[in-house]
Amino acid sequence: MEQINDLLTGSLGEFGPLIVVGSLGLLMILATLPILLKQQKDPLEKLRQENERGVVMSPGQRLRTGSSKDKLEKYKEFLEPKDEKEYSAVRQKLMQAGYRSRNSVRYYHFAQFALGIAGIAIGVIYYLLFLSDADDMSTQQTLVYILGPGVVGYMAPKYWVTKRQQERQTQIQEGFPDALDMMLVCIEAGQSLDQSIIRVAHEIRPSFPALADEFEMVSFEIKAGKDKSTVLRDMGERCGVQDVSSFVTVLIQSATFGTSIADALRVYASEMRDKRVMRAEEKANKLPTKMTLVTMTLTVPPLLIILVGPSAHGITQIGAAR
Incomplete structure (x- = not known):
């Protein structure tokens, strides 16, 4: 056990065992997650729903129609919010952004989950390839490099939908x-x-x-x-x-x-x-205020150089002569 610890510490740095254990845990979660999320639909519940719709299908028809269903249907309990208010808020935001699909909320949360996991995987790979040999790397910096891309990937769909909503x-x-x-x-x-x-x-x-x-x-x-x-x-x-x-x-x-x-x-x-017209006038009135900082940044330094530069140069020449 000590030899394995020394090997990991020597090859991956001080946090080598922690990185290996975390990577193995992440792989185990990714491997077992589809099995845990897969939920078999109750046959009695399925028969009751078909009877309520008044639809009687043969086994061949069920096979043909089952292939056209949404692939994320079996994960809806995990991908869709349980709270009705939260679901309605996300649904309304997606509709205002132009996404009117019936399963848009499901795809939105799936995108967040998938991009978050992909970001964490990219962060782990980047750390193992480029930063594992750094001796002065602290624990906080390691977590930032590993979890940072995951947070960015998780927030990317939200940023995209908000931007589309505002543009629309x-x-x-x-x-x-x-x-x-x-x-x-x-x-x-x-x-x-x-x-x-x-x-x-x-x-x-x-x-x-x-x-x-x-x-x-x-x-x-x-x-x-x-x-x-x-x-x-x-x-x-x-x-x-x-x-x-x-x-x-x-x-x-x-x-x-x-x-x-x-x-x-x-x-x-x-x-x-x-x-x-009032909105256009408001934008026009805001324009001079927005241009003030840029104007000061671009005009004041050259003006100071022109005015103060000769005097500063003369003072330095006098001091050098003395």
Whole structure:
């Protein structure tokens, strides 16, 4: 045992035994995790679900349809949050980022888990290849090099989804005033609200595809027979933009009280145009403040060199002469 310890210490450094034990433990976890997570579905529960759906399949049909199921279905208990609020929050965030798949939450958590494990494996390999011979490496530095890539891999999907969510919301916010103006023109030309939504979705797709997708989804849900108020509220939740939520409230109130949709759209479109101008003015007013630091950094040092440089050079020459 002492010979093995001395061999590991001599080849991998002071933390050689700890690294080997940790690597073996990680490999054992990766090897046994699929077996632990694999859950056999109860045949009685499966039969009950089929009876509730009113579907009777032959064994051959079950084999053919079973191959098309999601491969992560058997791991859903591990990959999906148990808390309903947490699941709804992640689901809503993914929908606002443009991921509307039924299994998007499952894929999101799988990406976090897989990239985290891959990052830890990369950190271990990097430490064994390049840093194992370092004698002045502390325990904290070792953990940082090994666990750091795992933390980065785990947080990468969250950063990506948040970035996509912000970009999509910005695109919807920028294109919404133009979409309202076009919708107002369509309604005043005699088209219904449903027809105007389809027309606007078709026209703004080259410039604002995210907003066009939302309008198309609204039209499809209305055609499917879903209640218009519910469809509009769902659109406001999917977009996550305050302007869209206010627009949905205006349309619902207009339909509830029986007022003209064209008049409501005219007033709200005017407000959206003014709001867009105000956002542009706000960005323009912030620009001088943002440029101040850059301007000072680029102009003050050359100015000081020009003004103080000759005097400093003269002082050094006088001192050298004395």
